Structure formats: structure tokens, C-alpha cells
Amino acid sequence: MDQNLKAAAETSNVSQLYELIERDGNVLRRFDEVEFIETPLHIAAEKGCIGFTMEITSLKPSFARKLNQRGLSPMHLAVLKGQHEMALRLLEVDKDLVRVRGKNGETSLHYLCKVESHHHLLDRFMQACPESIRDATVQNRTALHIAVENNRPDVLRVLLRSIGKNDHYQEEVNRQDEDGNTALHIAARNNQSQMLKLLLECKAHKYITNQAGLTALDVAHQSNNRESIIILHHCLIRRVSNFKHSLEKQIVKATVLQSPLSEIDLGLQGKQS
Structure with missing residues (x-):
């Protein structure tokens, strides 16, 4: 030059x-x-x-x-x-400058999820170009993966808030990288309890398996991360409990509909006659 x-x-x-x-x-x-x-x-x-x-x-x-x-x-x-x-x-x-892919396929949004930054800039990026949440590196890692990997719960919170405003991007919460890991897998491996809770609140799927056939809970057990195990176990137990409660209600409802007239119905019919 x-x-x-x-x-x-x-x-x-x-x-x-x-x-x-x-x-x-x-x-x-x-x-x-x-x-x-x-x-x-x-x-x-x-x-x-x-x-x-x-x-x-x-x-x-x-x-x-x-x-x-x-x-x-x-x-x-x-x-x-x-x-x-x-x-x-x-x-x-040009709002799409946020999506320009550089070395390793990383965008400026990916860089922003790693470096110390003001949340105002991240908010503006997501407001101007919400579709950038879909951009992935050559390892198929999105901003969510990168935020968790770099232990940035503040960044993750902003990203998830942006996803919550648009149903079109909900599937990105469960995006898998080249090893089949979701952001939840990474948080479980690193024992990042705050991030686990944020992801679970944003409907992260707990049963997705990576290429090694492991769920996030399996990864937590493998790493002996007790806090992550407790959080994921509690979430699974609560889900099973809710499912059983819902199933019981459906059985009761079906039983009532299929049963003969109840005593109350018979009493009402008697009065009418």
C-alpha cells in the first residue's frame, strides 16, 4: 500500500x-x-x-x-x-456486514461473543440482523456455542432474548456442531450451571445425543460435574412428573366420557321426568 x-x-x-x-x-x-x-x-x-x-x-x-x-x-x-x-x-x-465470514468461517458476531464488550453493541447487532444467529463457523458452531464455550452468560442471555422474540430462530437453541454437540452439551461439560438454566428456560432439548451417543446429562456424568447433573436430573424428573400428571388427567377424562351416566346425571334426569 x-x-x-x-x-x-x-x-x-x-x-x-x-x-x-x-x-x-x-x-x-x-x-x-x-x-x-x-x-x-x-x-x-x-x-x-x-x-x-x-x-x-x-x-x-x-x-x-x-x-x-x-x-x-x-x-x-x-x-x-x-x-x-x-x-x-x-x-x-450495511447491516449484513455482521454476517461476513472470515477466518474459520467466523463472523464479527462470533468475535463479539468472545471478546469483552458492551451489551449495547451486541443488542444492536441482533436488532439490525437477527438472522445472524444462524451463521455457523466451519466447525458448524453458532454464536450460542461460542458464548458458552467462552463462559459468557451475559452474552448468552442477550442471544437467547433475541431468539425468544422470533419463533423462526427457536431451532438454533438446539443446533449441533460438527461433533453433534449443542450449546447444552458444552455447558454440561464445562459445569456452567447458569448457562444450563438459561438454555433449559429457552427450551433446549435434553435428549439430543452427540456423535458419541451422549446426551447433555451423559456428558455431565462423564465429566463428573455434580451441579450440572443435579440441574439436568431435576429438569428431567420435573418433566416426567408433568407428563404423568397430564396423562392421568387424560385417563380420567376419557373414563368419564366412556362411563355410564353418573348418579348426578341420573338424579337430574329423575327430576326432569
């Missing part, structure tokens, strides 16, 4: 950018000719230079989806470097 152009991006010098364009009208075209390359937008996004970023995205919208040699887009870099205002401005340019 031309050093003057790099300096302009690092210092948010829009005037210098246009001086370079006047000198060479193709100064930005060359970046489109290389598949993986660091663009001036990558530099500006990483440095938090909002003015320069807005100018570049206006001139070259394609740069916003470009991956550098490390497999990162400008949105990835904004999230990684804690440039939250920058990330929000990029979101305004």
Missing part, C-alpha cells in the same frame, strides 16, 4: 485521500484486483477513524466486505479492537 495512503487512513485525513486520488485516479482500484488484501478501510476501522471510514465506504463499498491476509474484514477489526462506535457506523452502512 502507498505509504501516503496508509498515513491518510491512520490519521483520518480525507483531504490527503483526495490529493492522492487527483494524482492517480486508480489509487483505490488496485485493492479490488487482489482477493485478500489490507485496504485503507481496514486501517481506518482498526484505528477508529470514523470520518475516513465513511468517506471510503462511500467511494468503495466493496472494501467493507474485503478480507485482509489474516481473513478479517473491517467489521471484524472494529470488534476486535473495541471500536464500538466504528462498528455501529459500519452497521448503518
Whole structure:
């Protein structure tokens, strides 16, 4: 990259950018000719230079989806470097930038589920692009898997709240990764009681088996995670109890409907006659 152009991006010098364009009208075209390359937008996004970023995205919208040699887009870099205002401005340019897949198939939402962040940014991501909850890495892991793996109950709570607002995404709670593990399996393995409860409240299925044929409860037993075992056992017992109660009610109802007239019915008929 031309050093003057790099300096302009690092210092948010829009005037210098246009001086370079006047000198060479193709100064930005060359970046489109290389598949993986660091663009001036990558530099500006990483440095938090909002003015320069807005100018570049206006001139070259394609740069916003470009991956550098490390497999990162400008949105990835904004999230990684804690440039939250920058990330929000990029979101305004194109909400689907949240879904741009980089190295290992990870999106900026996946990165946000790992790094320390303000919940406001995660909320805005989910509001602007709720379908991003479906995006999976090359290991078929979604934001839910990543939040649990990185012990982020705060992030998981935001993600599940977003899922709860839209029935179309409910199945993502039980999404299985390449090993057949759901987020519930991971929480059980890591003995993350708070996350187990959050997932169960959001209708996570307890009987799904991974590729090793294990349920979340089996995984908890295998790891000897007593707290997870207690939580999952309690949930299973409660479900069986509710099922038995419902079944008993159905049997009673069926019995009444199929039985001869009761004494009360006979008494009423006697009075009427």
C-alpha cells in the first residue's frame, strides 16, 4: 500500500485521500484486483477513524466486505479492537456486514461473543440482523456455542432474548456442531450451571445425543460435574412428573366420557321426568 495512503487512513485525513486520488485516479482500484488484501478501510476501522471510514465506504463499498491476509474484514477489526462506535457506523452502512465470514468461517458476531464488550453493541447487532444467529463457523458452531464455550452468560442471555422474540430462530437453541454437540452439551461439560438454566428456560432439548451417543446429562456424568447433573436430573424428573400428571388427567377424562351416566346425571334426569 502507498505509504501516503496508509498515513491518510491512520490519521483520518480525507483531504490527503483526495490529493492522492487527483494524482492517480486508480489509487483505490488496485485493492479490488487482489482477493485478500489490507485496504485503507481496514486501517481506518482498526484505528477508529470514523470520518475516513465513511468517506471510503462511500467511494468503495466493496472494501467493507474485503478480507485482509489474516481473513478479517473491517467489521471484524472494529470488534476486535473495541471500536464500538466504528462498528455501529459500519452497521448503518450495511447491516449484513455482521454476517461476513472470515477466518474459520467466523463472523464479527462470533468475535463479539468472545471478546469483552458492551451489551449495547451486541443488542444492536441482533436488532439490525437477527438472522445472524444462524451463521455457523466451519466447525458448524453458532454464536450460542461460542458464548458458552467462552463462559459468557451475559452474552448468552442477550442471544437467547433475541431468539425468544422470533419463533423462526427457536431451532438454533438446539443446533449441533460438527461433533453433534449443542450449546447444552458444552455447558454440561464445562459445569456452567447458569448457562444450563438459561438454555433449559429457552427450551433446549435434553435428549439430543452427540456423535458419541451422549446426551447433555451423559456428558455431565462423564465429566463428573455434580451441579450440572443435579440441574439436568431435576429438569428431567420435573418433566416426567408433568407428563404423568397430564396423562392421568387424560385417563380420567376419557373414563368419564366412556362411563355410564353418573348418579348426578341420573338424579337430574329423575327430576326432569
